[in-house]
Amino acid sequence: MSTNTPMLSNDAAAGLLASTREYLVDAGQRGALFLDVMRRRGIQYREHLAETAPHVLNYGVELIVDGRNLSRPVNYGLVRIVPPKGVEIDLKRRPFMVVDPRAGHGPGIGGFKADSEIGVAMRAGHPCYFVGFLPEPMPGQTIEDIARAEAVFLEKVIALHPEADGKPCVIGNCQAGWAVMILASLRPELFGPIIIAGAPLSYWAGVRGKNPMRYTGGLLGGSWLTAFTSDLGAGKFDGAWLVQNFENMNPSNTLWTKQYNVYSEVDTEASRYLEFERWWGGHVNLNAEEIQFIVDELFIGNNLAAGRIKTTDGSLVDLRNIRSPIVVFCSKGDNITPPQQALGWILDLYRDVDEIRSYGQTIVYTVHETVGHLGIFVSGGVARKEHSEFSSNIDLIDVLPPGLYEATFEAKSADTANPDLAIGKWIMRCERRTLDDIRALGGNSPEDERRFATAARVSEINLSAYRKFVQPWVRAMTTPQMAEWIYKLHPLRVQYEALAGDNPLTRAIAATAEKVRENRKPASSDNPLLAAQDAVSKTIVAALDSWRDAQEAFSETLFLAIYGSPVLQAAVRIDPESVPSPKPEMSAEYRKRLEARIAELKSRIGTGGLRECVIRGLLYVGMTRGMVDERSLEALRRARTNDSGPRLTLAQFKTMVREQFFMLLLEPEASLAAIPKLLPQNAEARRAGFSIIRDVLSASAEISGETAERLKRVAGLFGADQEGLPRVDDTSPQAKAS
Structure with missing residues (x-):
């Protein structure tokens, strides 16, 4: 036993050495190819911006x-x-x-x-x-x-x-x-x-502990920073700042995962990565007026x-x-x-x-x-x-x-x-x-709503102060040349531009990558150092995620404490018992139109023909299911194609559906009672109409329970049994007409 142990140890050592050599060659080659991907990204970035109307449409x-x-x-x-x-x-x-x-x-x-x-x-x-x-x-x-x-x-x-x-x-x-x-x-x-x-x-809106982005405006003191950034841009807001806000929300992806995925799978991931980066790096500008409206009226207000x-x-x-x-x-x-x-x-x-x-x-x-x-x-x-x-x-x-x-x-x-x-x-x-x-x-909660209302009021005060005391100085000092340099030196642009030029470094990267592709030797998938590499990556991601979670928890705590302060709320005149965003009331003008429309619909319950009766009956029965299935609509569409009457446009059909729906809501019994009077005298037409109702309902689910009971009632109104056969009461107007 003891004589075999050194032999096993030597084999293991040799295997480890071979795996290490294989991994180091692979890692070095991947590093060279990764740098080349970054170089290609920079060139792609410049080419994209040079287009007259840059876009990433695939058509x-x-x-x-x-x-x-x-x-x-x-x-x-x-x-x-x-x-x-x-x-x-x-x-x-x-x-x-x-x-x-x-x-x-x-x-x-x-x-x-x-x-x-x-x-x-x-x-x-x-x-x-x-x-x-x-x-x-x-x-x-x-x-x-x-x-x-x-x-x-x-x-x-x-x-x-x-x-x-x-x-x-x-x-x-x-x-x-x-x-x-x-x-x-x-x-x-x-x-x-x-x-x-x-x-x-x-x-x-949001949930505590999950949606921290909504606190950002309040923690920055409101939209004065938006105005300041636009002033530094000589009246334009650099869209790269918005992109950076998105990236800051997921530091593990921004700082590590996105790049690591390319590095670890550089043979297959490069094209997908470059395709996405063409859009991600295509930053656009907004006018100061545009971004100020967005932040003041929407995100903070x-x-x-x-x-x-x-x-x-x-x-x-x-x-x-x-x-x-x-x-x-x-x-x-x-x-x-x-x-x-x-x-x-x-x-x-x-x-x-x-x-x-x-x-x-x-x-x-x-x-x-x-x-x-x-x-x-x-x-x-x-x-x-x-x-x-x-x-x-x-x-x-x-x-x-x-x-x-x-x-x-x-x-x-x-x-x-x-x-x-x-x-x-x-x-x-x-x-x-x-x-x-x-x-x-x-x-x-209502208390949280008041916190956001307080942040909005503080934003208004800070923006007013900035515009009165600081903005004139910033605008006076910001020359077009200064705005251009601030634009060019944005961190997101610098990372694209770093390897975009034609110089000895980028030429060396391109030449090295070409040689690597000719002699590529990827490590085998079972190489233990690849598993160790992934383990290190996961540790880095976990650390960055923990840092993000701690930062977000602190931001939420800070926002809730600052803007939940009764002193601050009183100072900016937020009523502690108020509802910051009460539901807007229905206007008197709209209420008047609504009442007139209700009266009109009620007066028309006794009007219509076979089409109206089919839709009315279908809605009445279908209401029990609480859902509409695409198969039912397709069955109805096919039935419409066989309709011998004048062709209804989709808009006309939509209007009919809505009118019949509201009639059933307003006067359900009167709407149903009117059906026999509106149906044509021809028994075959009534049977065909009822068959449409039955076929549409059975297209998506079995007819049972309350749905079946309602269908029986509609069958009686149409003068047909559930199989669609005529069953006309001798005393009914339809029977006498037959």
């Missing part, structure tokens, strides 16, 4: 409207997406218009790859348009100017598609989401369904949902004016726009679902469990699932009765009923929800 485009030529010029433009080879577009389908966020980066993230918002919409047959922007704003342009420009863009898209089956579906990503919502409240007639992805609308924003002509921005369905897509894994900020505006505006309905609004939301902020609009998996389902079922969303719904997705399987009625690999359902479902996600 060809045609310029339709240049916002620089409008009466109030803006650096935005409308382009048509050229469908790639093999993609067929149906010009009668509603167009999609994707609006990208101007939050420090350049445009194109909505069409970043084939599996994207634009990609899945085109595969569903929709014409697609994109609203992007140039790196430099036009002199004096404001957020309001951009909103009015986007209205011009929508008018143009509508004019280009006069035969489309609906108004354009508009997708607003991140900050573009709130911009789209503002425009939709001012010009509701221009919009079809609105999809807002990762878009903050309720800026104070929280005035959007509260209805406290007015345009220059005195129009009030009231999100309750929106008439199109609103789809809110958010994620629990998003630390920039958590679900509370994406959905809290609903709680800010409405007391219950009935009030949502009273404004004729349809709101659909879906909450992803894990995906991060960027993944909401760049993840291929999200595009193939959520965005693909939204695109395929946009007509279902458009005709939903007013109310609050959650979109859920179920994968098709061998047990799926009527799978041919669902497009794609998933089945989308819109399930009825109440405001309590949104409250269950968590939110602020």
